[in-house]
Amino acid sequence: MNQDNGTDLIPFxxxxxxxxxxxxxxxxxxxxxxxxxxxxxxxEDEAYALLYSGLDAEQRRTYDLLVAAGVLPREEPGGAAAH
Incomplete structure (x- = not known):
């Protein structure tokens, strides 16, 4: 077996x-x-909406920054966080 160039290896x-x-x-x-x-x-949609509901102004700004940065998904009709 020639170990220098690997030509004797069996494909797996x-x-x-x-x-x-x-x-x-x-x-x-x-x-x-x-x-x-x-x-x-x-x-899951209901839990997501509940998680981000009731945010104060500073929390909402942070949330919006995270959405804009792509860290959190964008809100979509029928299944997103409530404002």
Whole structure:
């Protein structure tokens, strides 16, 4: 085996497509039959709005700076922070 130029190395490749599909199937199975993705997203939007509601003027300025800097997501119709 010539270790100087690596020409005697055997290529080794792994296709992870099957494993990724299996992993995703296991995640969905673990969520169970009662998992409602629409309700989960709605609850997440409500929690986000609640988190940033009731800010005083200084907190609102800080929030706006973080949004402008891309640290926090922009407010979108139907699922954003309340002013």
């Amino acid at each position: 490749t792994i296709d992870l497509t099957f494993e990724e599909a299996r992993r995703r199937a296991e995640v969905v199975a673990a969520l169970g039959p009662d998992w409602d993705p629409v309700a989960a997203l709605r609850a």
